[in-house]
Amino acid sequence: xxxxxxxxxxxxxxxxxxxxxxxxxxxxxxxxxxxxxxxxxxxxxxxxxxxxxxxxxxxxxxxxxxxxxxxxxxxxxxxxxxxxxxxxxxxxxxxxxxxxxxxxxxxxxxxxxxxxxxxxxxxxxxxxxxxxxxxxxxxxxxxxxxxxxxxxxxxxxxxxxxxxxxxxxxxxxxxxxxxxxxxxxxxxxxxxxxxxxxxxxxxxxxxxxxxxxxxxxxxxxxxxxxxxxxxxxxxxxxxxxxxxxxxxxxxxxxxxxxxxxxxxxxx
DNA sequence: ATGGTGGTCCTACCA
Numbered sequence: 001x002x003x004x005x006x007x008x009x010x011x012x013x014x015x016x017x018x019x020x021x022x023x024x025x026x027x028x029x030x031x032x033x034x035x036x037x038x039x040x041x042x043x044x045x046x047x048x049x050x051x052x053x054x055x056x057x058x059x060x061x062x063x064x065x066x067x068x069x070x071x072x073x074x075x076x077x078x079x080x081x082x083x084x085x086x087x088x089x090x091x092x093x094x095x096x097x098x099x100x101x102x103x104x105x106x107x108x109x110x111x112x113x114x115x116x117x118x119x120x121x122x123x124x125x126x127x128x129x130x131x132x133x134x135x136x137x138x139x140x141x142x143x144x145x146x147x148x149x150x151x152x153x154x155x156x157x158x159x160x161x162x163x164x165x166x167x168x169x170x171x172x173x174x175x176x177x178x179x180x181x182x183x184x185x186x187x188x189x190x191x192x193x194x195x196x197x198x199x200x201x202x203x204x205x206x207x208x209x210x211x212x213x214x215x216x217x218x219x220x221x222x223x224x225x226x227x228x229x230x231x232x233x234x235x236x237x238x239x240x241x242x243x244x245x246x247x248x249x250x251x252x253x254x255x256x257x258x259x260x261x262x263x264x265x266x267x
Numbered sequence: 268a269t270g271g272t273g274g275t276c277c278t279a280c281c282a
Contacts, residue, residue: 009282010274034282036275062275063282112282124281156282213272213282257273257282 001102001267002027005152005228007258011035011067015046017252021260022050025246028071029095031107033154035065056093064088066107072096083130102267103236104143108135108153117177125174128156132183136190145191148235154258155229157184160198162206163226175225193231196263197243209245210258219251230263239266
């Protein structure tokens with residue numbers, strides 16, 4: 001079972017890139033963030049033809065939006081308004097294999113949080129902190145950690161020192177500030193999640209999934225951050241087989257600023 | 268300290 005997560009930054013603009021990507025990597029389940037498309041304009045038929053007959057999505061005009069594409073049937077599709085907003089940042093479904101639930105998958109797009117890492121003067125940062133708090137409460141309340149579950153998405157936080165190009169220079173930059181890293185760690189501990197990518201890549205090793213559009217040469221400067229994550233609950237831990245961060249996709253023509261992240265699970 | 272690029276959709280807003 002191959003699960004991929006990718007912040008696609010407009011599903012309509014980059015459907016051709018997605019086609020190329022799935023031809024190369026053949027994921028069974030694809031979770032997309034920042035689809036930036038209202039439901040009535042979601043390119044369902046185009047994505048079905050890529051080999052994904054089962055699709056769940058929720059979107060809005062211009063911003064946000066998440067989708068799950070699957071080769072396996074999806075059941076119990078849920079969307080969650082969070083922080084008293086209808087902003088299309090959380091969708092979940094059960095992935096079915098042989099008429100049984102293989103796992104419950106949650107696809108998240110955590111608010112980026114604006115520029116200033118101060119919740120008093122920057123309500124986008126407050127929203128980000130509240131959003132992660134809400135997740136820490138939600139999961140233990142509605143799920144048990146002996147359920148096979150996967151959380152994926154653009155969490156917009158790089159928690160480890162080697163999830164950013166310079167830990168010291170990033171401490172006051174939104175995505176790596178201690179307050180939001182601590183919030184993410186609370187969420188991480190809330191279900192005893194396992195970071196499926198760091199399961200294979202030692203914490204001492206630099207690993208990024210995002211490079212800014214603003215760099216003159218993103219690859220040469222390599223000032224990346226690991227914002228995109230795949231976490232699993234304990235029942236899936238021993239089934240984890242491998243991980244990939246597809247950095248080359250960041251170098252394709254008209255790319256997303258995020259690279260796709262893949263996990264293989266022995267199901 | 269600043270601005271750098273890109274997507275959506277027309278004027279800023281968000282990342």
